[in-house]
Amino acid sequence: MTPAETPEETEQRVGLILACVATVLLLASLGQTSVSPAFPTIAAELGGLDRISWLVTAYLLASTISAPICGKLGDLFGRKIVIQVGIVIFLGGSVVAGLGQTLEMVTLGRAIQGLGGGGLIVTAMAVVADVLPARRRGRVQGMMGGVFGVSTVIGPLIGGFLVEQLSWHWIFFFNLPLGLAVLVILQLILRRAPPRARPPVDYMGAALLATLLSCGVLIANLGGRTLAWDSGALLTLALLGVAAVAGFIVTEARAREPILPLTLFANNNFVLLNLWGMISGAAMFGTITFMPLYLQVVQGVTPTVSGMFLLPMMAGIMGSSILAGQVMVATGRYKFLPIMAAAALTVAMLLMATLAPDTPLWQVAVFMAAVGLGIGPAMSVGATAIQNAVASSMLGVATASANMFRLIGGSIGTSVFGAMFASGLQARLAGEQARGALGDLRALDAATVANLPPDLRDTVLRAFSEVLHPIFLIAAALSVVAGLASLALKEVPLSTILPNPPPEA
Template structure:
């Protein structure tokens, strides 16, 4: 019997950049999209250090988490829809539209007179950011031959990593010297410049044929992703898992999933083609991305908290401990891209990286109040080295294995699964940490301590007798250990999944 090849496992050749395209124009385009990615990523991170000031000015402390959640949810939803639209109507139009949407959200936030208005603006900003992030990465697939994409995607990963470190520092500087409103207004000159440069550097769409848009599929995918993000962010923290609101969201999520599958099977231009789930690289890379996203966001969330409470360092200093992780991420991302370009091989890179990630997370399971800060910094370098190749090589591997007509949605999928993994992982880790903390510190806090565990701080601990301080710090550290154990297992599972990746030749 003759084996019939799956068209998605034998994709149409990826034509390299046109020979008549000036290399200087290609470099300009790559710099433009990397700057656009940095611009969008900064919008996600710059707000964190400004939130206390915003709350003091506008009130609404009970809604503060929604400033982050709204942005995360909208960018998760916007990514796959923008990826598909860029496949249909061209990258330049979608990128410039994304910049416009992002700036509209910045206007709403900058002129906000209430926390509700800030949250509405963050929803709009997040939709624009999701559009910019995935379409910027898809442009690399259009302009650069497959063998060079790892290096170019490393540049994209560098922009994302820089934003994670620079964003909070820049936000704090702006709030300290001007006003929190300016963290949104500062986007305008950068956005305007990116809009103009993209208009010059990127080619315009030449195919003006009418293509149907899968509106129902987009609506169902939006419902599915929104309900999944809301469940992971609210369940067990804002609302109990058995709360009718959480159960209703779970039912809505399941119904949207069933409806989405049914609609996508019949849609002429599905928003997320189900055939992609038969593609080896798509499945393997996105499964790894989901697990790696859990580890990354879990670390970013809980490490600063541990450093502030258990080690007694300031919030600014605790944030700087993410710099070693991002340094490792940048070095590994760029280095993996160069190896990929030079050798044409890529399978071993994410496999080795996730093994290192699992080992680095394993070292974090031993942290305590006595652990030297340099050892924690060294572990964070290992985490970054484990993350980088998964991001840069993973996107390039997907782009190398799918038809050109699906590069946008294929690229978007990597971002979508990583964000969903981060959202679900952070929520699950938060629940595990909270349970461990309540169990370990039962009766350890002084009688009448205002707020109990929820109000625990370095200042409160410093005012206790030495024996009680040691008991609380040990309990706090022990509550974090299961989080890092699970993250380590997730890295090991990602490594095992990576072994199933089928490596394909890369065009030069």
């Protein structure tokens, strides 16, 4: 609150800031979710079906890299300039992708979008910590987690509508009016940080962090699929990643303003909460990846209907995220929430491990909702508790870590689960494939399976169901680890005051 503002005026301004922050989060998260319905169309029009996954990988890689860097820049230069530049970069990437006439150009646009989008998410969430004391953040962070759930539901619907009614190019152009409107409003309501001596920027640390994250994400996405695990290219990536880790540790230990301070990893709550976030990310992205496959191939539903089965999970995520935020506001405590969430996620994954060809669809919907209930608190509790555990000078980079580790968990988890699924299916159907009853397993889809002879179809359906069971059992085991680790959290009561309100907020 400034001297010229009354408390009521301050509350109104903070409310407007939070509304803009939610819109920024929606803009960035729609960049992840609205494009997926266009992938088949883009592949058909531009060619390169074997490279279409790079439209996902490029965005994921760029956003993972930009998150911690933008978080630190926000700490150094203020949130306003970083979030404005992030919007401009995101919109620039949208234009490049929308105008793309080759798959390479669209992929470049997606990478540029990711650089802006990753920064937008973490900087916007850090703004919440700038304008609200810790005790009040829980409710708002829960609502912000709900924004991600909303984008996962409406993103594919918007994308599908634009592809069918206009063209896939408009999925990217759709971002422009919304982004420009938010840019103007933020210029009016966010105050710029006061002039200060130019702080040192840890360029070497940023480059090494980008390198090690790139290697990690690329290995997770390419290993066992595009590149064999023992290939020279993958081993080179691994060696480069190891060298980047060593160089990063040395650089950050000496830097005046490290891009990701190593002291954070000595913070018990920082480490344990990010571990929880990684496991939740693996569970969420793994479920989103494999459940549509199960529903379409085993249950025989259409792609549209299989997408609708994500709604119960997203409702669970939104509901439990908001509820956890309300509980933190009411009690000022949070340690028991990760423990309960991990227990709920464990039960949900054990239920998912019982899926079979004859599982009623209503039970599938209930299981999906249970998964959402176990994941949701990580959205609100994780960010709030991490922010509460670190110094105010590290709010941006600490907030960025929550998003970074969740993305890393999702990327690595999906890759490992994908390798397990492929090898398990190959092992179960090797006999049928050997006697010529089945062709290339990579070409199996719902239509192909539906046209198989009844006995062979039943064998394939059982194989598809059973190969998912180890995936969900491992996810359940990881959830137990998250719950046990949460027992070691140190309860730091959430503050009810804003100790150092930043001038730009």
